[in-house]
Amino acid sequence: MSSIATRARSLVAYDGALAQLLVTILHVFVVSASFLAATSPLAAFVLLVGWQPTHLAIALFAVSTLTVAPAIAGALAAADRILDERADARPGRAFWRAFAGSARSRWQVAAATAAIAWILGYDVALFSSVDGVLLVAIAGAALLTATLIALGSAPRASLAGALRAAAAHPHLALAWLLLSAIGAALCLIPVVGTSLALFTPALAALAIQICNRTLGFRPAR
Numbered sequence: 001m002s003s004i005a006t007r008a009r010s011l012v013a014y015d016g017a018l019a020q021l022l023v024t025i026l027h028v029f030v031v032s033a034s035f036l037a038a039t040s041p042l043a044a045f046v047l048l049v050g051w052q053p054t055h056l057a058i059a060l061f062a063v064s065t066l067t068v069a070p071a072i073a074g075a076l077a078a079a080d081r082i083l084d085e086r087a088d089a090r091p092g093r094a095f096w097r098a099f100a101g102s103a104r105s106r107w108q109v110a111a112a113t114a115a116i117a118w119i120l121g122y123d124v125a126l127f128s129s130v131d132g133v134l135l136v137a138i139a140g141a142a143l144l145t146a147t148l149i150a151l152g153s154a155p156r157a158s159l160a161g162a163l164r165a166a167a168a169h170p171h172l173a174l175a176w177l178l179l180s181a182i183g184a185a186l187c188l189i190p191v192v193g194t195s196l197a198l199f200t201p202a203l204a205a206l207a208i209q210i211c212n213r214t215l216g217f218r219p220a221r
Helices: 002-012 017-038 040-049 055-064 068-088 091-105 107-127 133-153 159-168 170-187 200-215
Strands: none
Touching: 017 040, 017 068, 017 091, 017 200, 040 055, 055 107, 068 091, 068 107, 068 133, 068 200, 091 107, 107 133, 133 159, 133 170, 133 200, 159 170, 170 200
C-alpha cells in the first residue's frame, strides 16, 4: 500500500510525470499560438478577402505570405528548444527570437516567398482553364514549403548549405511535406479543426525536428 502511495505522490509531484506532461502541453500551445499570431496576415487574407482572380487580391495574398518563412523558422527553433530542454524550455521566447532573427538576416527568403506566391497566384488566375496548371501550382507550393522548412531547420547554415542538405535527403523532404499536409488537414476538419489548430503547428514542428535528428539533417555552415 505504501508503495502505491509513494508512486502516486511521485506522479503528482511538481516535478513528476504528470507535471512534466502538463508543462509540455502548455509549451505546445504557446508555440502554436505564436505561430498563428505570426501568420495572422495570411489568416486575415483568407477570412476577409479569400481567393479572387483580381490584381488586388493576388497582391494582398503575396503580401500576407511575408511572415510565413520567419514563422516556420520560429516554430522549428521552439520545437528544437523543447526537445533539448523539455520542461525547462522557454519556447515562446525561442519562437519570437528566431522569428525576428529570420526576418532580419533572411529577409530575402521572406521576399522570395511573397514573389513566388504572387507568381503562382497569377498562374492560377490566368491559366486555371489549362490542364495541368493547378498541378504545377501545387508542386510549386510543395517545393516552396520544403525549402522553407529546410532553411528553418538550419538557422545557422548558409542558404546554399541548407538547400544542398535538403537535396541530399529527398526522403526527409517528403516527410516534411507529409507532416505539413497532415497538420493542415487536421486544421480543416469541421467543428474541431479550430481547436486542433491551437496545437497542430507545434506538434508538426516537433515531428519535423525529430525526423531531422533521426535522419541526420546537418547542413554545413
